[in-house]
Amino acid sequence: MAIIELADVHKIYTLGKTEVHAVKGVSFEIASGEFASIIGPSGSGKSTILNLIGCIDQPNSGVVRINGTATSGMSDRQLTTLRHQTLGFIFQSFNLIPVLNVYENIEFPLLLGKTSVPKGEVRDWISYLIEQVGLHDHIHHRPNELSGGQRQRVAIARALVTRPAIVLADEPTANLDSKTGQSILELMKKMNAELNTTFIFSTHDSSIVGLTDHVIRLLDGTIVEEVYQKADRDTEAMS
Amino acid sequence: MIGVILKISARNVWRQKKRSFLLAGAIAFGMFVITAINGLTGGVVDNIRVNFSHALGGHVFISGSEYLDRGTIVYRIADDEKLLTALQQNGESIAAVTRRSQAMPSLIFGSRQAMQLVYGVDFQQEDKLLGSLVVTGGSLKDVTNEQLIILPRSVAERLGVEAGETILMRLDTVTGQRNVGEFVVVALIEDQERYGISAAYVNRGYLNTLVGLGLEDYQALNLFLTDMEQADALGQSFRAALGVPEPKRLAEVQDMDDEEAMAAMFGFTRASEVEPWEGIKYQVTTINQIMEPVEAAVNALKTIGLAIFIILLVITMVGITNTFRMIMIERTKEIGTMRAFGMQRGVVRNVFLMEALLLSAGGALAGLIAYGLAAFILGRISWDTVPAMQFFLDQGRITFTASFREITFNTSLILAMGLLAAYFPAKAAAKLSPVKAMSSNL
Ligand SMILES: Nc1ncnc2c1ncn2[C@@H]1O[C@H](COP(=O)(O)OP(=O)(O)OP(=O)(O)O)[C@@H](O)[C@H]1O
Ligand SMILES: [Mg+2]
Numbered sequence: 001m002a003i004i005e006l007a008d009v010h011k012i013y014t015l016g017k018t019e020v021h022a023v024k025g026v027s028f029e030i031a032s033g034e035f036a037s038i039i040g041p042s043g044s045g046k047s048t049i050l051n052l053i054g055c056i057d058q059p060n061s062g063v064v065r066i067n068g069t070a071t072s073g074m075s076d077r078q079l080t081t082l083r084h085q086t087l088g089f090i091f092q093s094f095n096l097i098p099v100l101n102v103y104e105n106i107e108f109p110l111l112l113g114k115t116s117v118p119k120g121e122v123r124d125w126i127s128y129l130i131e132q133v134g135l136h137d138h139i140h141h142r143p144n145e146l147s148g149g150q151r152q153r154v155a156i157a158r159a160l161v162t163r164p165a166i167v168l169a170d171e172p173t174a175n176l177d178s179k180t181g182q183s184i185l186e187l188m189k190k191m192n193a194e195l196n197t198t199f200i201f202s203t204h205d206s207s208i209v210g211l212t213d214h215v216i217r218l219l220d221g222t223i224v225e226e227v228y229q230k231a232d233r234d235t236e237a238m239s
Numbered sequence: 240m241i242g243v244i245l246k247i248s249a250r251n252v253w254r255q256k257k258r259s260f261l262l263a264g265a266i267a268f269g270m271f272v273i274t275a276i277n278g279l280t281g282g283v284v285d286n287i288r289v290n291f292s293h294a295l296g297g298h299v300f301i302s303g304s305e306y307l308d309r310g311t312i313v314y315r316i317a318d319d320e321k322l323l324t325a326l327q328q329n330g331e332s333i334a335a336v337t338r339r340s341q342a343m344p345s346l347i348f349g350s351r352q353a354m355q356l357v358y359g360v361d362f363q364q365e366d367k368l369l370g371s372l373v374v375t376g377g378s379l380k381d382v383t384n385e386q387l388i389i390l391p392r393s394v395a396e397r398l399g400v401e402a403g404e405t406i407l408m409r410l411d412t413v414t415g416q417r418n419v420g421e422f423v424v425v426a427l428i429e430d431q432e433r434y435g436i437s438a439a440y441v442n443r444g445y446l447n448t449l450v451g452l453g454l455e456d457y458q459a460l461n462l463f464l465t466d467m468e469q470a471d472a473l474g475q476s477f478r479a480a481l482g483v484p485e486p487k488r489l490a491e492v493q494d495m496d497d498e499e500a501m502a503a504m505f506g507f508t509r510a511s512e513v514e515p516w517e518g519i520k521y522q523v524t525t526i527n528q529i530m531e532p533v534e535a536a537v538n539a540l541k542t543i544g545l546a547i548f549i550i551l552l553v554i555t556m557v558g559i560t561n562t563f564r565m566i567m568i569e570r571t572k573e574i575g576t577m578r579a580f581g582m583q584r585g586v587v588r589n590v591f592l593m594e595a596l597l598l599s600a601g602g603a604l605a606g607l608i609a610y611g612l613a614a615f616i617l618g619r620i621s622w623d624t625v626p627a628m629q630f631f632l633d634q635g636r637i638t639f640t641a642s643f644r645e646i647t648f649n650t651s652l653i654l655a656m657g658l659l660a661a662y663f664p665a666k667a668a669a670k671l672s673p674v675k676a677m678s679s680n681l
């Protein structure tokens with residue numbers, strides 16, 4: 001079943017008198033557990049589409065379904081709860097909370113909802129994630145004491161901490177050098193395989209599509225190409 | 240959720256230390272000023288009350304007058320059944336009783352003379368009085384001389400007399416005869432005229448013989464209470480026992496002329512309204528009644544203090560509002576991120592409000608601590624050498640008494656205004672869209 005479904009989605013931004021038609025009738029589906037990418041040049045509408053999937057923006061027309069539920073007509077409170085329960089975010093510029101250390105940043109989304117999980121279990125889960133993203137030596141560091149790559153690793157752990165069904169990553173590698181960017185994508189891929197979380201990330205770098213199961217190519221707000229491929233699942237390549 | 244809010248807001252306050260210190264500092268300053276004004280005036284009122292009661296010889300004052308057949312009024316209490324019963328009934332609340340006579344004689348030294356209020360007191364029972372007098376000449380060590388007189392300095396200067404010299408006192412007896420007595424000046428004391436008292440003190444027994452009263456007669460019976468707070472209650476009890484109408488308060492006599500007002504407040508007999516009466520007519524006055532004008536003046540001062548405080552707070556509020564607007568812009572991305580991860584609008588708002596609350600509470604606390612320190616340090620300085628100030632002081636030291644009620648009120652005001660100042664920026668922050676978090680510019 002499709003965990004994400006977009007049907008004839010339009011998004012128009014109005015800037016004073018001018019209108020920008022950022023997304024022009026986009027339809028696609030993403031299946032649960034996919035490692036999908038949205039590729040396109042600057043201004044093609046990648047961020048806009050991710051925002052629509054992420055329930056932080058609403059389309060002008062068309063339907064966005066998450067887990068089979070249409071998001072249109074939901075209140076801000078409902079959308080916020082939906083985001084908290086089913087979505088995780090990774091941002092281009094990391095967006096860690098500066099006043100919290102690595103552990104606290106990862107823990108933070110958990111604190112926003114009611115948890116019935118025992119404290120010890122939570123701690124084990126966060127420790128597991130920290131281990132997975134390779135930051136066990138930096139648990140008590142503040143974001144400004146970390147490199148870009150390390151920050152993005154924290155962000156990945158944070159995006160996964162609520163065990164969301166979907167993680168959205170808008171150009172997660174754009175602020176990193178290509179080697180670090182590569183390792184971040186590999187980490188995402190590893191977590192996708194490990195936890196079976198659906199990942200969707202955007203990029204304008206066509207060279208990294210080899211890692212993904214499903215490629216959506218955008219140009220000027222429309223899909224110009226959609227490819228399903230057997231992704232290179234060679235986990236040995238990630239170190 | 241409150242835990243998350245506290246954690247984030249506390250760290251946010253800490254993260255911009257300089258800014259937080261400035262805002263909290265401004266609040267602390269306001270709190271310090273208002274508490275210092277309250278504490279100082281409160282202390283001064285307390286001290287004036289104590290010093291007054293010492294100078295006047297009590298907390299509750301009972302005087303009595305008799306109407307003689309010839310139409311003259313004599314101020315005199317010969318032992319009276321009703322008064323003694325009332326004294327006995329209230330025995331538990333009374334720490335000490337002093338009896339006084341008084342007269343308004345001419346004092347004469349050489350060719351000069353001056354009218355002067357004179358209290359006849361029992362020096363053996365008036366340690367509090369002796370302790371409260373500020374001696375500027377002579378000494379109060381030996382008060383056994385039957386014919387001694389303690390003179391206010393200003394009167395001594397007018398007469399040109401010094402300690403150790405002898406003066407004459409000329410007065411009318413209660414029955415209208417002239418009489419003259421001789422007194423030795425043992426001490427000169429600081430004038431307290433400014434506060435309504437400028438009295439000379441002599442022995443009651445000797446004064447009584449001069450004015451034609453019995454040796455044991457007295458004109459005023461003054462009570463020191465075990466608890467000064469009881470003054471009003473005891474005054475009421477004595478009025479009830481002695482058949483004296485309840486006096487009017489200062490606020491109730493605003494429209495009356497002076498004579499009428501004094502009559503209503505203190506039960507003075509109006510010259511135009513004298514009607515014969517039987518037995519002793521009593522008058523009961525409490526220290527609180529005497530303090531009313533002082534308290535009215537102090538309250539005016541406190542009101543000015545409160546106005547300054549509120550102006551300071553409003554200025555600070557504008558600062559807080561502007562700062563929080565700035566903070567909101569600075570943290571747009573951060574707020575967007577938190578919203579994306581599922582932080583509800585109300586929580587975003589509460590983080591802001593909590594920051595304002597922490598700043599305000601911290602400022603208020605710092606202001607109180609500063610006040611405490613200032614009160615402690617100033618309270619240790621002795622002003623013994625400045626006689627004019629003694630009436631405001633407690634044994635030469637400034638005392639501070641800010642009431643718990645005042646401090647609570649001011650703190651609540653600070654917290655409320657802090658919240659109000661942050662409210663609109665907080666609401667604006669809560670409205671920020673999580674889309675902002677996605678925008679790639681840092
Ligand atoms: N908030 C907005 N207001 C007005 N126009 C917008 C807004 N956000 C995006 N746009 C416009 O919509 C179009 C698509 O923008 P979008 O950010 O989705 O592109 P993108 O593919 O993410 O580009 P980039 O690679 O530069 O991030 C662009 O023309 C952009 O200028
Ligand atoms: Mg973009």
